Amino acid sequence: MSVSYTLKESFAGFRRNRAASLITVFTVSISLLLLGVFAIITMNFAGFVEQIRSRVDLEVFLDTDINERQQEEMNDILTSIPGVDEVVFVSKEDAAKIFERDFGESFDDILEDNPLPQSFRLSIREGYTTSDSVAVIAGRVEKLQLVESVHYRKQLLELIDRRARAFTVATLFIGIMLALSAVILVANTIRLTIYAKRHIIRTMKLVGATPMFIRAPFLIEGVFHGMLGGIIASLLIEIVFSFFIQPLSEDLLVSIHVSWSFYALLVLGGCLLGLLGSLISIGRFLKEALVQPN
Amino acid sequence: MIEFHNVRLTFGNQDIFDHANLAISEGEFVYVIGETGIGKSSFLRLLYMDTLPTFGRVRIGGYDSSSITRHQIPFLRRTIGIVFQDYRLLEDRNVFDNVAFALHVTGARRQVIASKVHRLLSEVGLSSKEFAMPDDLSGGEKQRVAIARALVNDPVILLADEPTGNLDPTASRDILAIFDRVNRRGTAIIMATHDYSLLAQRPGRVIKIQNHSFYDVV
Numbered sequence A: 001m002s003v004s005y006t007l008k009e010s011f012a013g014f015r016r017n018r019a020a021s022l023i024t025v026f027t028v029s030i031s032l033l034l035l036g037v038f039a040i041i042t043m044n045f046a047g048f049v050e051q052i053r054s055r056v057d058l059e060v061f062l063d064t065d066i067n068e069r070q071q072e073e074m075n076d077i078l079t080s081i082p083g084v085d086e087v088v089f090v091s092k093e094d095a096a097k098i099f100e101r102d103f104g105e106s107f108d109d110i111l112e113d114n115p116l117p118q119s120f121r122l123s124i125r126e127g128y129t130t131s132d133s134v135a136v137i138a139g140r141v142e143k144l145q146l147v148e149s150v151h152y153r154k155q156l157l158e159l160i161d162r163r164a165r166a167f168t169v170a171t172l173f174i175g176i177m178l179a180l181s182a183v184i185l186v187a188n189t190i191r192l193t194i195y196a197k198r199h200i201i202r203t204m205k206l207v208g209a210t211p212m213f214i215r216a217p218f219l220i221e222g223v224f225h226g227m228l229g230g231i232i233a234s235l236l237i238e239i240v241f242s243f244f245i246q247p248l249s250e251d252l253l254v255s256i257h258v259s260w261s262f263y264a265l266l267v268l269g270g271c272l273l274g275l276l277g278s279l280i281s282i283g284r285f286l287k288e289a290l291v292q293p294n
Numbered sequence B: 001m002i003e004f005h006n007v008r009l010t011f012g013n014q015d016i017f018d019h020a021n022l023a024i025s026e027g028e029f030v031y032v033i034g035e036t037g038i039g040k041s042s043f044l045r046l047l048y049m050d051t052l053p054t055f056g057r058v059r060i061g062g063y064d065s066s067s068i069t070r071h072q073i074p075f076l077r078r079t080i081g082i083v084f085q086d087y088r089l090l091e092d093r094n095v096f097d098n099v100a101f102a103l104h105v106t107g108a109r110r111q112v113i114a115s116k117v118h119r120l121l122s123e124v125g126l127s128s129k130e131f132a133m134p135d136d137l138s139g140g141e142k143q144r145v146a147i148a149r150a151l152v153n154d155p156v157i158l159l160a161d162e163p164t165g166n167l168d169p170t171a172s173r174d175i176l177a178i179f180d181r182v183n184r185r186g187t188a189i190i191m192a193t194h195d196y197s198l199l200a201q202r203p204g205r206v207i208k209i210q211n212h213s214f215y216d217v218v
């Protein structure tokens, strides 16, 4: 099978049937636009949730006051726990300042002594912010000597976890349905154009062409159409985002941005869509039925 | 070269062939005649294995209907040239590319293709129509393109299903003259027809399909 012939045939298909080609490209664009916008929204929402999670800190209160050497030791131990990101020591004075900031009243006005305990504030590394992981970390910290108690927003994390799981399942489901309908839509569009060529395909078989020889140009044409569709969908998304969404994003307090690798993925998805669509569509017309009405 | 052994062919509950036997040798010029709907086209389709016998076996070249695989069928078809009553040209490409297609499927090189196509187009008298599209050709011209395509792989057998069925007498004579030339070079011709005037113009073996079987007419 000659490569140059196959390539020439593939692109001749575009020239020979412009209208059908445009419809296929258009169908791919629309399908990918839907999928793309859905993916962007999902990813940004997931990022937003991750941001909330990462703001959850552990507060580790100590039962006695410790000196500077103990403080350093403690710092090392805490840092060595997997999942712990930053460790900050909060002295009694710091605690008092925080109290004053939060409640607008100073201890000095009320009490002689500062009753607030020393504490450490731990931030959690990304990837360890599920309620289970944080609970494990909190458990390990609680067992340490000198630690009196560990506090964090357990309920909030658990709530996010539950919702996040439902969210993931739902988006996965919708995503799969969208992808599936994209494949079906594109395959059907391509099937129409191949159906129009069924006599030609049959003649090719009768003249001694192998199924692969007939199929190859259709597949390449499909990939090419898919790629064009992917590029168009990317351009549309880029236009919508850079002209309409991004100017708003400061007001919305969330930054929505679309990366180049996302566009690359979209174009790749287009190629795949075109390939799958043609592969599904052409099979039926290539089968050697051995008994066929003329 | 071609043998039918006890062939039975049925479509639904309709018998086309039953206990049909036949042998055709290399280089023969054969007319296959019979009423419309009797099974002439089905006979040819059995030869290029577009349909397989319900019972019995058809042998052609080195291939046998009882053992051929789907994978082998394209290769069988490259060793026989087929001309259809309705031409079956590839409507989406010009005359040159139609003839060239039969060579492309074999993986022939471009220079070989160009020289062979030009030789065949001149053989059928269509050198000047190389770039014409099928839609712009007369019936006789279309049929000559189809013949050029069928011959371009130097087949040992040329099958033709009522090749003059849609043509006027002059165009029919041209086609017959081409077949005669090709046959003199050693290619067997098997032509289904109900145009009996051809038989007088170019005598050959006449096989009649009747009662679900083959009969030599002498």
Ligand SMILES: Nc1ncnc2c1ncn2[C@@H]1O[C@H](COP(=O)(O)OP(=O)(O)O)[C@@H](O)[C@H]1O
Pocket: A291, A292, A293, A294, B011, B012, B016, B034, B035, B036, B037, B038, B039, B040, B041, B042, B043
């Ligand atoms: N694929 C098919 N399915 C069912 N019946 C068929 C099929 N092909 C041909 N026939 C029937 O077989 C008979 C012979 O057809 P055909 O071989 O085309 O005859 P001819 O070429 O002699 O006119 C006809 O009655 C036709 O209707």
Ligand SMILES: [Mg+2]
Pocket: B040, B041, B042, B161
């Ligand atoms: Mg017929």
